[in-house]
Amino acid sequence: KQEVTQIPAALSVPEGENLVLNCSFTDSAIYNLQWFRQDPGKGLTSLLLIQSSQREQTSGRLNASLDKSSGRSTLYIAASQPGDSATYLCAVINQGGKLIFGQGTELSVKP
Amino acid sequence: EAGVVQSPRYKIIEKKQPVAFWCNPISGHNTLYWYRQNLGQGPELLIRYENEEAVDDSQLPKDRFSAERLKGVDSTLKIQPAELGDSAVYLCASKVRAAYNEQFFGPGTRLTVL
Numbered sequence: 001k002q003e004v005t006q007i008p009a010a011l012s013v014p015e016g017e018n019l020v021l022n023c024s025f026t027d028s029a030i031y032n033l034q035w036f037r038q039d040p041g042k043g044l045t046s047l048l049l050i051q052s053s054q055r056e057q058t059s060g061r062l063n064a065s066l067d068k069s070s071g072r073s074t075l076y077i078a079a080s081q082p083g084d085s086a087t088y089l090c091a092v093i094n095q096g097g098k099l100i101f102g103q104g105t106e107l108s109v110k111p
Numbered sequence: 112e113a114g115v116v117q118s119p120r121y122k123i124i125e126k127k128q129p130v131a132f133w134c135n136p137i138s139g140h141n142t143l144y145w146y147r148q149n150l151g152q153g154p155e156l157l158i159r160y161e162n163e164e165a166v167d168d169s170q171l172p173k174d175r176f177s178a179e180r181l182k183g184v185d186s187t188l189k190i191q192p193a194e195l196g197d198s199a200v201y202l203c204a205s206k207v208r209a210a211y212n213e214q215f216f217g218p219g220t221r222l223t224v225l
């Protein structure tokens with residue numbers, strides 16, 4: 001059974017700092033991996049989707065990497081801003097397109 | 112283009128009462144999902160529809176939960192009777208049919224059972 005773990009559960013950083021969020025999964029037979037952002041009381045917004053044949057994806061200040069063999073993904077946020085405060089969720093996509101989520105990392109960026 | 116619409120946004124009920132949630136997916140999206148998200152956890156799949164057919168309901172507690180998507184467009188998720196442990200956010204998502212296309216999520220319904 002696929003299990004997805006995110007570390008840390010919560011993170012607080014000062015504005016301007018670069019940071020890394022971690023995601024690990026137990027079964028390397030994944031098709032894609034996706035990072036989401038969730039603001040309080042809101043649904044999920046897709047940030048980056050990495051296909052299994054790719055090693056990384058970039059969007060603005062965000063960079064996500066994928067190492068299937070080791071069962072790990074990281075989300076790098078450069079020059080963090082208070083507006084980046086949210087919960088970040090990673091999800092692996094298994095056969096049939098099913099999403100299996102980690103428990104999320106709650107990020108707080110202090111001005 | 113409108114996103115995934117869910118209603119109500121919030122619902123407070125007493126235990127043993129019934130409750131229903133409604134979802135209207137993005138136009139043209141054949142696949143519809145219902146997820147449950149407990150506090151501090153990631154969403155967990157309850158049921159997946161391909162058009163009007165429920166193709167994966169293995170995680171749906173069928174003793175008290177039911178869902179329908181009669182015309183293959185909007186969908187309703189029902190709980191009867193609700194229990195304290197059902198308090199959670201219920202999320203709806205949709206996508207086009209192809210297996211690895213991106214899912215788009217609605218804002219969710221936050222259920223509190225007292």
